[in-house]
Amino acid sequence: MTKGTRQSQLFTKTRKDAPADEVSKNAELLTRGGFIHKEMAGVYTYLPLGLRVLKKIENIIRDEVNSVGAQEVSMTALQNPELWKKTDRWNDEVVDNWFKTKLKNDTELGLAFSHEEPLVNMLTNFISSYKDLPLSVYQFQTKFRNELRAKSGILRGREFLMKDMYSFNTTQEDFDSFYEKMKIVYKNIFQKVGIGHITYLTFASGGIFSKYSHEFQTLTSAGEDTIYVDEATSIAVNQEVFNDEVLANLNLEKEKLVEHKAIEVGNIFELKTKFSKPFDLSYVDEKGEKHEVLMGCYGIGVGRLMGTVVEALADDKGIIWPESIAPFKVHLLMLGDDEEVKKRADEVFETLQKNNIEVLFDDRVGLSAGEKFADADLLGMPYRAVISARSIKEDGVEIKKRNEEKGKVINMEELLKLLAPNH
């Protein structure tokens, strides 16, 4: 990613008014700031600023899942129905949110809503021995879901970027231990993205093979789910499985649980042999005996995660990005456009870039100070640095955190120290 961008060169613009057809906070702020553009209901383009955020979240996830040895691929969005027929998931009665399309010769195709079938089918080419396992594979891929009702801006779209990952193990013990590792990986991801303090491992209905699935739910009023949080243990229970039996099972006391609205930012669950069986994904062990591979699945909606951060952390002036995923670390504002201010601001812009500090430079001329401040608040970079006649008089740069009321003037050396990467 480029280190510095001049705002005068950025083709997107901020807007004072939210579009009439957006109600959710994330869509309103992201649209006003020029992070996203709505193509149609539930379908959004990511603009330069928004894409930087998305890529940063992607990289945080990538680093974390790489740490458990997962290997990245990029599978196709176009899907072969034959594979999905093997699991009966081409059936509209079973899966009702396919986007189905056709080749010119009328051959049916699907636009992927998930990737279990093609991945498992592909891996039968590569897995045959216990020596080939364990394995975990992931990708960042656009998913298409023909939702009956898209809503809440980028929290629930018809086309969205998802990190989906699948694990392959020989024994239940191996699977269990990997699954536990993934819980920690997920915890780390949400921590790094900046919502760890309001994100809870949540027990939810387990589907077919395990008693529970595990969701990662982030507290926000924009959430679609209701969860019951136990602060002491930092775990939660989804309303869908909230009953006495489950609570007893999890050793939770009903009186201590607090009800919250939350949004599901990730989920992990066990698949056992649901997909390995129909595709005959198997391996032979040391004795030459054949077994089906045990699978697990791990998802994170990347765009949804971005929207969740906006929902959870914004204030009435705009977005507040955590440093880890902010498009730029600092928003440098040039107030006034006399030669001295221009020269000084340019110097600071260059110096920050040379020191590997990501900077958005508001070098636009003719705007009032108020407009620039308002834009800086809306766009939500973690730091705001101001160059003006006033700061020059005090021989420094005025620096302020997005969430602070008042800034202070510091010299260049202190500024570089404050903004140094990995600090």
Add this chain to the structure above:
RNA sequence: CGGGAUGUAGUAUACCGGUAGUACGUCUGUUUUGGGAACAGAUAGACUGGGUUCGAUUCCCAGCAUCCCGACCA
């Protein structure tokens, strides 16, 4: 998919069976410059199709789009 609502400029709105006005925004220029500045000029609009009518943005029907509630979310 069930229910509800709304479609006039980017936003908010006004009037009207005789082809639309205001404000904000946006753009250009000038003057400004520490919390969305002033002046001047400019820009831009009736969702689509059908019907009724001499004439429809206005009335009727259909479609489409968007939002909200619910269901769904493998």
